Amino acid sequence: MKEIIVASGNQGKIKEIKAMLEPLDIHVLSMKDVLGDDVDIEENGTTFEENAIIKAESIMKQVQRPVLADDSGLEVDYLNKEPGIYSARWMGHDTSYDIKNQAIIDKLAGLVNDHIAGENGFGYDPIFYFPPLKKTSAEMTMEEKNQHSHRAKALRDLYRYLEENK
Structure with missing residues (x-):
């Protein structure tokens, strides 16, 4: 069986990646x-991509095995992308x-x-509204999330790559 280490402690992300x-x-x-x-990895990049690379390289150096990293967040146009x-x-690491x-x-x-609605999400999922399904990410089933999310799209690309390069 193949194995991959996910450079994340976020159990919600881990669950989505395992399902995919x-x-x-x-x-x-x-x-x-x-x-x-x-x-403890210092994510000092200036973009999501830079932080993902920092995490992947840091963990890969320690485990010497394949590592997958994801860095994502919420950017709100009205809040200057905050x-x-x-x-x-x-608002602090310990802020809920x-x-x-x-x-x-x-x-x-x-x-x-x-x-705010839903129970299936984590993080900002309860307030991230997805117009095509007329529901928040937290209201989506795992199947819906795995069909539409940015993480699912990236994992489908990885899946396709791994299938083609067995």
């Missing part, structure tokens, strides 16, 4: 599964997403008609 790569018989582990809880690359640590989400909604009061 399971059909390829790839065993997905988080960096914490392999290196324990003391993994929270952006700081999405996870915006309930508080972060409410802060965004409060800042957008009167500009857009947001609502």
